[in-house]
Amino acid sequence: AVIDGQHHNLSGTATIVDETTIELAGFTYDGGGINSRLFLLTGGGDFHSDFELTDNLVGDAFSDVTMTVDIPPEATFDDWNLISLWCIPAAVSFGSGVFEPPE
Numbered sequence: 001a002v003i004d005g006q007h008h009n010l011s012g013t014a015t016i017v018d019e020t021t022i023e024l025a026g027f028t029y030d031g032g033g034i035n036s037r038l039f040l041l042t043g044g045g046d047f048h049s050d051f052e053l054t055d056n057l058v059g060d061a062f063s064d065v066t067m068t069v070d071i072p073p074e075a076t077f078d079d080w081n082l083i084s085l086w087c088i089p090a091a092v093s094f095g096s097g098v099f100e101p102p103e
Contacts, residue, residue, distance in 0.1 A: 001097030010095040031061040040080040
């Protein structure tokens, strides 16, 4: 999933490594916002009830880094198709990307 950032210089590519891991490559985020976390969800989902991948990332700047995040054990591939950096108090997505099946 190519992360299409709309705020805070967000960009990167999210790749499903296996059923427990997602790799973020070229991940860039300026660390701004209030309480911002990566989530997995279905398009149009409720960010407060889907699958949280990280703690609050505000204050941590990332510049073209590669890192991995764990997929919560209760999340099956049928439960989500989108990754987003969501600012919880402002109720806004800083950017998101849709996972596409391999060709």
